[in-house]
Amino acid sequence: MGIELRHLAAFVAVAESLHFRRAAERLHVAQPALSRTIAQLEARLGARLVERSTRNVRLTEAGRVLLPEARATLAAADRAVHRTRAVSEGTVGHLSVTYMDFAINGPLPAILARFRATHPDVEITLRHLWTERQREAVLAGEVDIGFLIGPFDAPGVRSVVVRRERLCVVLPAAHRLAAAERVPLGHLRDEPFVLGNLEAWAPFRRLVDDACRAVGFTPRVVQEAYNSDGIFGLVAAGLGVTVYVDGGARRYRPADVVVRPLADVGVEVATTAAWRADNRSPVLARFVEALSAD
């Protein structure tokens, strides 16, 4: 008993071609059906829209008013359909991502570039956060996906390892061990260490501590920094040595630090992407697909 989009579409077709048969073709219906649709629209509006004889079809004043309104309504419907589809397919929408240093110095830039290439209309919010704060944020649903030091095993949380890296040692260029091809961790026993501060770098600090303890010493930390730039700067300044991840360290190559693999350490750092299993965001689903697609 009401106006429907099919009425408006029929009217626009008639108004634009001013010819029932051709308008009917355009709508892929037979001409009698169109005649009736227009008649029905007129009846429901209580207004004559089209002045028609067998030789002449033209709009009434009411028809001229309806035409732009009908077009606008159809356009609004079209927009509604397309935007909804886009969001549901994850080609449009929003994704909030957090990361820590190893991720941004490692696999994350390539992942983001790849995703943005296939999903240019997804708005991505990036925020730097330490691993432990990321775990809280992911669990609380404050963030769609976090790139952190794994593993992250918690009920309702899914994760994939995006990169495994071995540890390496970073030395001032002038260091006595800089000449060695590979450095056994035990040789760092008496070295002064520069490491990330405990609060932000806790999981990595535990990992380094464990590795050192396995070869019989506890690292003597003489300087802490809040981020990788700080750590590498302090090492370059000759304040101490540090242990970092293999791939990430390669990005830092000022002439005055030297990166060497550790000879005897099997420990790997797993840069891990983690998200809530019940997060139904279609964009997240596409992002996760993209993660494992390569």
Next chain:
Amino acid sequence: MGIELRHLAAFVAVAESLHFRRAAERLHVAQPALSRTIAQLEARLGARLVERSTRNVRLTEAGRVLLPEARATLAAADRAVHRTRAVSEGTVGHLSVTYMDFAINGPLPAILARFRATHPDVEITLRHLWTERQREAVLAGEVDIGFLIGPFDAPGVRSVVVRRERLCVVLPAAHRLAAAERVPLGHLRDEPFVLGNLEAWAPFRRLVDDACRAVGFTPRVVQEAYNSDGIFGLVAAGLGVTVYVDGGARRYRPADVVVRPLADVGVEVATTAAWRADNRSPVLARFVEALSAD
């Protein structure tokens, strides 16, 4: 096979109440019908819109995007319907009106006031035009309705007389005939006349000439003016006398002119509204109704 307004209306009802049974009541349909309409909308969009269990109904991300779009589409449709109806009923629209001096000094202001009171949303364009130019404009369809000196008998033109007025004489206050209750036209035989110029006032000039010739003289025109203000001003200045219409002259009452009925002239001036019979403007139809309603 397409989305219809009923789908959007159903979705908005569900999204707003987050409860199928109550939404169904609001839409005056049974709950199963609504469930199916929503399912159908989801199928046609290829997108899940509502996350629903028997205990919980909430929107998906796609649903949250669709909601405002659907509302906007329904509002656009509503607006289209209402504007079209209003125009077709003549309660909204446009009317172009022309008039000459006798109309605007006579019946037209009251007619316009009455019409505007009942049709406040009709936009009226008023333009001053001499009778003969109005005839052309009405015939050419440049104007919806003209108020002119009748009669106006032409094929395809309809007209009604909105006022008939007798002629009167307008004299300088100090004139020797000012004392008379009524003035016979013949007494003006030797008077200098002020009249409207021939181009603009042709029909009235013909009328005055005919009346004078009927009592045996031709008016000696010493001064012409383009409009009524000019004519009355020149008479007030003592340059001559004039003949005008009865009702219209009553509006002009500076202390220095005197209006007197003509004793022996039966001629009446018919202020006439004229429009094209094939003008389908609903506003015009309502305006014409209002003309004859009173």
Next chain:
DNA sequence: GCAGCTCGATGCCCATGAGGCATCAATCTA
């Protein structure tokens, strides 16, 4: 000037599908 088109409208018919009622399974409450 008439035959033959082309136009939109109409009659008739059928298939689709919207919507109602009864009922189901799941879930929460008392």
Next chain:
DNA sequence: TAGATTGATGCCTCATGGGCATCGAGCTGC
């Protein structure tokens, strides 16, 4: 655990959208 309430589903009916054939009106061309 019984009962109430939720949205989904099966089944049925009837309204209606749409197709084909055809009509009357009006233009065109021989």
